[in-house]
Amino acid sequence: MNESFHLHQLQKIDSQINHNAKRIHEIDELLNANFEVEKAKSDENEHAQIFHQTKIRLQKINTEVEAKKNKISQCESHLYSGKVKNPKELQDLQNELKSLRKFLAALEDEQLEKLINFEDSEREHQKVKETLTKEITTFETRKAMLQSEKETLIINKNRLEVEREAILTQLTKVNIMIYERLSQEKRGLAVATLENNACSACGATLTPGQRQESHSPQSIYYCPSCGRIIYGG
Ligand SMILES: [Zn+2]
Known part of the structure; x- marks a missing residue:
């Protein structure tokens, strides 16, 4: 066998070694770059906060509505108890009741709006949570495949290096x-x-x-x- 032949063999092995190394490098980069998972995590975090805020707002308005209803109830008991006889006082109570009911109606409109916001944000949060789970599963599957490919590449690399050493002994x-x-x-x-x-x-x-x-x-x-x-x- 001549030197050109062995040099050609050496070149073939080195090209494979280079190709192998390039792919290992690519795999390492792919394993570190889980952009979809990072994006899904950040979305989930953002929507979890929105959901939390809408929940707090809803609880607040629920408490306010409840308080207003109690106030109306007290006022009504007082008005219909028969204890208030003075017409001026009765009129005042009726006026107060009217104003409280008006206030309650406005609060209840707001409560409905907050409830809708709460339900929307809950749904949205659920959706991004599902996306995150999906992205994690996809990434884990891809990761397992890439790691297995990398293991094969490392075995190949070791084999090629042994072959390279053998060819070097044939060359000046x-x-x-x-x-x-x-x-x-x-x-x-x-x-x-x-x-x-x-x-x-x-x-x-x-x-x-x-x-x-x-x-x-x-x-x-x-x-x-x-x-x-x-x-x-
Ligand atoms: Zn040329």
Whole structure:
């Protein structure tokens, strides 16, 4: 086996290692970015507060209505007790009762409005709570899938590293250095192949003579256009 062949094998492994590492990085980012859950949590929190406020407002008006009703009841008892004889006093009591009832009617309108608000906010809160539960379940399912994928990727990574070590033993130190340098310069792709008589990396067409050279097992052939090693097979 020639050096170009082994360099090509090394490139294939390194490309897989890079691809693997990129996906592991993506998975880590996806595992940390649970935007939907965060958004649902913040919505739930907001609606819980609104619900709490409407509940307090409703309780307050309920108490006020109750107090007003008691006041009316007392006034009525007093008025119809027969103890008040003085016409002026009776008139005053009747006027007070009239005013209290008017006040009560207004309060009851307000009470109804507060009750509607309370029920609306309760429904809305329930809805966002359900959304939050759904988002958490979705995220947990996705998380389990991603973690399982990551475990497989780590196993692959370890296997590829063992394979890489084995290939390095087949190469001369000089060629390894050339490969590493090219790999750094060419964003991880040091070895190209022949594809339709052209360099698979940059697309430059090779003459029959150049193609012949890329097939040679004795020497390493470099693409005249991009400088990568071309493994002609
Ligand atoms: Zn090229």
